[in-house]
Amino acid sequence: MMKKFLNSLLLGCLLLAAAPFAAAQETTTPGFYKDLFMSSGVNLSSRKTLPAAESLGLSYEYYAGKDTEIQTRLYSGSEQDTNGVLLYPDGAPRFRMLYVNGGGATLHGKSLELSGRQVLRQFYRAGGSYCGSCAGSFLSGRNVDAREDRRLGYLHIFPYNTSNTGLKKERVGHAIPEKSPLTRYRDFGGDQYVADIYHNNGNWLSLKEGPHLADTEILATYDTPGKRPHEGAAIWAYKTKPQEGRIINIGSHPEGIAEGERLELTEACFLYALDGVGTPTIKGTLLAGETRVMDRETSDDDPAHTRIGDRQYHHFRFEVAASGTRVSITLEGEAGIDYSLFLRKGSPAFQGQADFADASEGHRKTLRKSLSAGSWFASVQCVSVIQAEKDESESHYVYSGETRLLNGVAYTLRMDQKLRRTRREITSVSSR
Known part of the structure; x- marks a missing residue:
């Protein structure tokens, strides 16, 4: 024993x-x-x-x-x-x-x-x-x-x-x-x-x-x-x-x-x-009522608006001025490509590290949430991935499948905000 x-x-x-x-x-x-x-x-x-x-x-x-x-x-x-x-x-x-x-x-x-x-x-x-x-x-x-x-x-x-x-x-x-x-x-x-x-x-x-x-x-x-x-x-x-x-x-x-x-x-x-890879890059700030177009190519030398690659994330910041603001984030991507959309307060969002997420299949995503005041991040992931196999000599890998991913796929991202009024505010307006 x-x-x-x-x-x-x-x-x-x-x-x-x-x-x-x-x-x-x-x-x-x-x-x-x-x-x-x-x-x-x-x-x-x-x-x-x-x-x-x-x-x-x-x-x-x-x-x-x-x-x-x-x-x-x-x-x-x-x-x-x-x-x-x-x-x-x-x-x-x-x-x-x-x-x-x-x-x-x-x-x-x-x-x-x-x-x-x-x-x-x-x-x-x-x-x-x-x-x-x-x-x-x-x-x-x-x-x-x-x-x-x-x-x-x-x-x-x-x-x-x-x-x-x-x-x-x-x-x-x-x-x-x-x-x-x-x-x-x-x-x-x-x-x-x-x-x-x-x-x-x-x-x-x-x-x-x-x-x-x-x-x-x-x-x-x-x-x-x-x-x-x-x-x-x-x-x-x-x-x-x-x-x-x-x-x-x-x-x-x-x-x-x-x-x-x-x-x-x-x-x-x-x-x-x-463990020493660099911190995520923030592509820019989303403004209410404006559509962010991400369709530039490598040769355009405009990384803030360049297409997204396989398994890559793009991160955007936006501000919410008052708690209870109704925020809508809409993603429209290329047909046949799977994208995911994430929201997180205070830092860039990832799969499994987000306050809200739409990780369903497809190229269209919308998140509508009532958010607290502060700095928020909307993060887009290209979920689709290229197929990689060794060539006959096994000296390197060759890619097949959705090869358009190599030069990136385009998408648009739109953010809208609407401050939700409280019941007391609505009652006060109605009684005037």
Whole structure:
């Protein structure tokens, strides 16, 4: 009996200890087509599976080929998808995170051409998070070592130089600082140390000097006694503006491991990146009696009035001056497309995070509600989604079905208000 009790107690303690990490694993952010896009393209490792994404249950797509024409079509856009796979028609990120594999950073960046690099910069600045290993880490930066110019081919979204470790085909250890955000997600065996991580010509940051120290979070440090990067930053994060994504750079290669603490390390990095996506953009303010037309295309460069993409949300603010005001919100979309309409007081609304909702099928929606005074938000979601399948070579995904979603679908949104008079007010008027 005592043994059974102790076993139950031990199981309960284990479940309790695991609970915070299990909850973190289920983190999600609505308003994106999928969770992650993996870049395994020209001059990068042609990885087609990502163990941490699999173990976390993340939805993802990738490009894993050497064809610059396909890469350009995917990232920079095509006639079918003028904004490319990474962006919605209004320039918002279509995936929560971009992950870039190892390989040759400069050559890969140049293969993207300026148009592709601008797309990746827009992805980050509009709220998508970025994570890169080795070459992917170099790619995000300004340049290498003490070079003063900005390197052609790099993204410059991490606005500082990183340094070469000088270590080739070695195994290194990573120490996780006590206050590292990674400890919110995994405990790394209780000793906050991860051993035997493959490293090949990766990068690092000094913790002793440099302008990067002011606004860079150190997530892990190198354990390489007697060698250049020892006790320097091995993994770091950067996020200074709420509307932008979070950058997480990994100097080594834990990403290919499918079990143990090296997998946990990649999982924790991904989760922290995903939790750092930018705040929702507000398209504008709805005015009573006016119809908002959302029919512009990417080429019009008018994101406040641009069409909506698959699984995307558009958010609008409106004011209610007096409690009891009768508010009517009417949505008219394109036939054959499913939209949802949500209302929420004080902050943007989402499915499951709304005071009022019409999530029925169809392209016409109306919400008529008596609302309290204050700031309210009307949020539109395009529920319909494209069909994605791997091409014959399995190097990338091809889209079918409602392909008009790629360039966005139009809709109109109208808000009307009428202050409802109380019975006392009506009686007072009638008795005059």
